[in-house]
Amino acid sequence: MQDITMDADVIVVGAGPTGLMLAGELRLGGAEVIVLDKLAEPTGQSRGLGFTARAMEVFDQRGILPRFGQGESLAVSDVGHFGGVQFDFTALEGAHFGARGIPQSQTEAVLAGWAAGLGADIRHAHEVLALDAGFLHGDHAEITVVTPDGVRRMRARYLVGADGGKSTVRKLAGIDFPGTEATRAMFLADITGVDLKPRYLGETLPNGMVMAAPLTEGVHRIIVCPHGAAARSAEDTVTFAEVAKAWEHITGEDISGGGAEWVSFFSDATRQAAQYRRGRVLLAGDAAHIHLPAGGQGLSTGVQDAANLGFKLAAVATGRADEALLDTYHGERHPVGRRLLMNTRAQGLVFLGGEKAEPLRSILTELTGHHVVRRHLAGIVSHLDIRYDLTDGKETGQEAHPLLGRRLPKTALSGPEGATDTFRLLHAGHGVLLDLTDDARLRQVAAAWTGRVDTVTATAADHDTVFAGAAAVLVRPDGHVAWTGSGTTDGLHTALTRWFGTPTPH
Numbered sequence: 285m286q287d288i289t290m291d292a293d294v295i296v297v298g299a300g301p302t303g304l305m306l307a308g309e310l311r312l313g314g315a316e317v318i319v320l321d322k323l324a325e326p327t328g329q330s331r332g333l334g335f336t337a338r339a340m341e342v343f344d345q346r347g348i349l350p351r352f353g354q355g356e357s358l359a360v361s362d363v364g365h366f367g368g369v370q371f372d373f374t375a376l377e378g379a380h381f382g383a384r385g386i387p388q389s390q391t392e393a394v395l396a397g398w399a400a401g402l403g404a405d406i407r408h409a410h411e412v413l414a415l416d417a418g419f420l421h422g423d424h425a426e427i428t429v430v431t432p433d434g435v436r437r438m439r440a441r442y443l444v445g446a447d448g449g450k451s452t453v454r455k456l457a458g459i460d461f462p463g464t465e466a467t468r469a470m471f472l473a474d475i476t477g478v479d480l481k482p483r484y485l486g487e488t489l490p491n492g493m494v495m496a497a498p499l500t501e502g503v504h505r506i507i508v509c510p511h512g513a514a515a516r517s518a519e520d521t522v523t524f525a526e527v528a529k530a531w532e533h534i535t536g537e538d539i540s541g542g543g544a545e546w547v548s549f550f551s552d553a554t555r556q557a558a559q560y561r562r563g564r565v566l567l568a569g570d571a572a573h574i575h576l577p578a579g580g581q582g583l584s585t586g587v588q589d590a591a592n593l594g595f596k597l598a599a600v601a602t603g604r605a606d607e608a609l610l611d612t613y614h615g616e617r618h619p620v621g622r623r624l625l626m627n628t629r630a631q632g633l634v635f636l637g638g639e640k641a642e643p644l645r646s647i648l649t650e651l652t653g654h655h656v657v658r659r660h661l662a663g664i665v666s667h668l669d670i671r672y673d674l675t676d677g678k679e680t681g682q683e684a685h686p687l688l689g690r691r692l693p694k695t696a697l698s699g700p701e702g703a704t705d706t707f708r709l710l711h712a713g714h715g716v717l718l719d720l721t722d723d724a725r726l727r728q729v730a731a732a733w734t735g736r737v738d739t740v741t742a743t744a745a746d747h748d749t750v751f752a753g754a755a756a757v758l759v760r761p762d763g764h765v766a767w768t769g770s771g772t773t774d775g776l777h778t779a780l781t782r783w784f785g786t787p788t789p790h
Contacts, residue, residue: 291316291439292316292317292405292439292440292441293316293317293440293442293601293602294310294315294316294317294318294440294442294443294444294601295317295318295320295438295443295444296310296318296319296320296443297319297320297321297412297446297452297453298320298445298446298448298569298571299323299392299396299406300448300569300586301391301392301583301586301587302568302583302586302587302589302590303319303321303444303447303568304319304392304395304396304398305399305586305590305591305594306444306568306589306593306594307319307404307406308346308395308402308404308594309590309593309594309713310404310594310598310601311399311402311403311404312402312712312713313594313595313597313598313602313713314598315597316403318404318405318438319399319404319405319407320407320411320412320429321406321407321409321410321447322411322412323409324409325408326393326396326408328389331387332387332388332391332580332582332583333384333385333499333505333580334382334383335383335386335391335583335587336382336579336581336584336666336667337373337381337667338584338666338668338691339383339580339583339584339587340360340382341763342587342588342591342763343587345707345710345762345763346710347708348398351394352383352386352390352394358383358386359383359384360380360383360384361381361384361484362381364381364662364665364666365486365579366631366648366661366664367630367631367632367633367634367635367648368486368493368631368645369652370485371661373658373666375655375658375659376658376659376666376668376669378694379662379666379668382580382584382666383580384484384497385497385498385499387499388583407431410430410431411429411430411452412428412429412447412452412453413429413430413435414427414456415427415428415443415456415457423441424440425439425440425564426438426439427440441564442566442597442600443566444565444566444568444593444597445565445566445568445571446568446569446571446590447571448570448571449555449570449571450518451567451570451571454567454571454572457562457563457565459557459558459559459562459565459567460557460558461556462555462556462558463554463555464554464555464629465515465553466551466552466553467552468509468512468513468515468551468552469513469514469516469549469550469551470507470510470513470549470551470552471506471507471508471526471530471547471549471550472547472548472549473505473508473524473527473545473546473547473548474499474504474505474506474546475506475524475527475542475544475545476503476543476545477502477542478539478541478542480496480498480504480506480537480539481496483496483497484496484497486507486635488635488645489534490638490639491511491533492510492511492513492530492533492534492636493507493635493636494506494508494509494531494534506531508527508530510533510534511636511638513530515553520549522548525540527544527547550577551576552629552636553574553575554574554575554576554625554628555573555574556572556622557571557572559614560572560614560617560621561610561611561614566593566613568593569582569586569589570586572617572621573585573621575625575628575629576629576631577628578631578635581624581627581628581665581667584667585667588617588667588670591763592613592616593613593617594762595713595715596609596612599784599785604736604784604785604786605786606785615673623664627665634648668691671690672689673689674688675688685765687751687754687765688767688768689764689765690764691763692706692750692759692764692765693750695744695746695750696745697718697742697744698744699740699742704740704742706718707763709738709740710759710763712738713761714735714736714737714761715733715736715737715758715759715761715766715780715783715784716739716758717737717738717740717757717758718742718756718757719739719740719741719742719756720741720744720747720751721755721771722741723755723756723769723773725773726739726773726776727739727741729773729777729780730776730780732787732788733784733785733788734788735788736785737780737784754768754770755769755770756776757769758779758780760783766782766783767779767780
């Protein structure tokens with residue numbers, strides 16, 4: 285074996301949406317990153333079809349949302365569902381059922397182009413075989429990788445597994461993946477040569493549930509969930525004939541005269557990594573959580589994992605912040621993943637439970653007649669309701685500001701530099717200290733983090749509605765509010781140090 289050291293701050297394993305998003309985030313944070321993927325090239329398959337409202341915001345925060353399309357090619361719907369029970373998502377301000385009809389292959393191409401443009405080194409046909417104990421203890425370590433030129437050793441300060449539900453990195457790191465086993469098999473395919481009526485949000489019938497949506501001219505995505513289909517081994521294969529038979533069993537429609545660009549199957553297995561970090565190994569996306577697909581939440585959660593982890597890992601890997609910052613990744617994202625598994629399991633029971641679940645569907649339909657229920661469910665599915673506990677559970681003697689820990693909505697601003705908005709300010713991947721009252725004391729405190737935190741003086745027409753009386757807000761690169769001020773700088777230095785590392789003397 286020939287030893288070649290390939291130095292990088294971070295090696296990311298997996299060139300799917302999560303890994304590519306993380307690579308871009310790491311580059312924005314100044315970290316050198318190599319992305320490895322065992323496939324010789326992207327599959328080109330359109331497994332995921334869109335993403336949630338919050339994932340759209342994350343892309344918008346980086347200025348890359350227009351790359352996914354404009355106008356009708358980036359369509360969203362105000363009507364969504366929870367477990368097949370449809371309702372209006374506008375009960376929650378800014379909520380919708382996310383971007384529909386965007387194939388995962390397009391998402392990966394957009395993110396790969398963005399990350400590579402920032403300097404990420406993306407390598408296909410590189411499969412990780414082993415990692416040494418240094419990734420769990422020590423200041424760096426090596427992995428063994430099969431490359432097109434043979435077996436090599438590669439070194440980095442941190443390793444991130446974004447390599448899917450069967451994650452090699454997770455297994456090599458010895459991280460437990462507890463959960464529930466699969467109880468049923470379901471099929472998905474991109475089919476051609478048939479004309480199908482759209483069933484965008486799914487249709488529940490006596491023998492199962494089906495979904496159908498046009499992708500391109502002559503190509504339809506179908507999902508087929510027959511009742512009673514036993515779970516299958518991950519090594520099994522499925523044929524178009526089998527999918528067509530299941531479709532006819534449920535709908536009565538014969539599609540066997542058509543064909544398929546590809547077919548696959550999935551299950552209702554639900555698992556979550558016990559730790560999102562073990563030493564110098566971290567997990568994100570499906571490597572950290574798998575669940576029943578529902579509303580594009582899997583891809584979207586992975587993208588948000590990456591946005592949360594990226595700025596933290598970049599700061600630590602480049603020596604600007606203490607390693608304790610990485611502990612907040614598990615602390616913030618593990619509860620989000622746990623809640624994701626809960627909501628997708630609940631949706632599976634309602635959507636796929638057959639006749640036994642009819643009373644539950646009826647009750648849920650009744651409940652969605654109430655505004656507060658629609659608002660709550662819309663928040664769950666859109667991911668706009670996520671709030672991190674940034675108080676550390678400490679009693680402050682006063683109630684936390686309503687924005688603290690929440691994402692800052694897209695808001696128009698005006699200032700000395702002209703018109704802008706809260707998302708445009710985040711394009712560089714820096715933190716943003718938004719000074720809403722032109723307070724020189726804020727700028728003085730934040731000066732020690734110049735280059736990591738951009739201080740912006742601006743006003744908003746709907747100040748009271750969006751900022752709830754705050755005179756200043758500190759926004760992390762992932763768009764979540766880390767500190768609010770009410771006319772003083774109390775706590776600002778602490779928040780800046782916590783999220784952006786050691787101040788630079790000036």
